[in-house]
Amino acid sequence: MSATANLTNPAYTKALTELLFQIADDDFLFSYRGSEWLGLAPHIEEDVASSSISQDSMGHAVLYYRLLEELGHGSADELAHARSASERKNSILVERVNGPGHYMEDPQYDWAYAVVRNYFYTLAKKVKIDSLKQSSYPSLADIAVKINMELYYHLLHWKTWFVQLLSTTDEAKKRMNEAIEKVMKDFNDVFSFGDQGESIPQFKLIEEENVLKERWIAALSSVLESVGAELPREIEVHNKNGRNGEHTDELEEALLTLGEVYRIDPAVPW
């Protein structure tokens, strides 16, 4: 099987398309959940920082959606706003609500959950981006180099919160450990490529699922060790795989809000 970019090979194009939808939808939903924290973060500096990170991440989603646009899958705006939940390929983790309530009304968001989700997701993204820098699809490799520079600051930010909160009061540690457990229950498909699990690495678009996951665990282990925490050993994981279009109602609800303006007038500039 050829490991070079070959858009005349339908199997290559299929694997590439699937991977792009997965990483685009991941960053799209991740930045949406991040943006829901605007005005609610623990302090003003955090509001500035996390909204900046959400803005960067939305920019990354746009870069991927544009590659899909080039491949003839419709406009980037349409791909971002107009696809139904069953067409989405993001992981379950990024579609989860920030907590009970609504950001406009009585938001009971959990900052410990935000910190753990954002840190674990951003570290996973770093592992993937490092691998994508060697992708067989040159445009994707170029974008990875660009994203990696911005990601440096995101990772630094969430790691700082993660380490700080796990090194302070008993209440903080308790809430952080509960959040770790909750995040890990949804972590099953973060490193999954779904039905394309074999072909995506075979075409050298990115490395294998288990190689990436092991790298993530290795990077996380030293940080966890430094604060006396660990990943839960036995966890009951959810069976849904977002990479195959399986999702929760929480995604449906997010898409209703996200696509509201676009559905009223698709020509509205953003």
Place this chain on the structure above:
Amino acid sequence: MVARLSVTIQDVLDTLKQVKDPEIDTVSILDLGMVEEIIVQEDSIYIQVLPTFSGCPALEIIKSNIIQAMKNAHSIEHVQVEFITSPPWTSDRITEKGRQNLKKFGISPPSHMKEDGSWHIDCPYCGSTYVTMENIFGPTACRSILYCKSCKNPFEAMKPMSTLL
């Protein structure tokens, strides 16, 4: 017969000097190192531009400002601006003039990052090194917020962006 005055690359560069960062009006996009390639043909100008940060909301404004400036300065119908990601924009693309003009705006120019990932920032007003980082993230994606303990001014700094990160 209409004689067409041909536009040179230098003409385009001179015009680009007038196109400023929409949020930092002392610095041109040329001095920020955002312009990668210029192709001038008989009736068209094509310019490749590198975005500083991928989520920067000013990109569309920059694009339309370039097109407008070209049409105003040169009687040319077709001006195309394309954003590209390769090569990636890095902060060492900012010219010396750009660095000086960032300071005039109260923004400390990006410094070179050391091997351990740390970087050094001086106050753009008094030059003091006695500064504290208030927030790595600032009012725009490319900036951080700091405070000078010497002249007691808050100020901003451009984040270093390097492929070594």
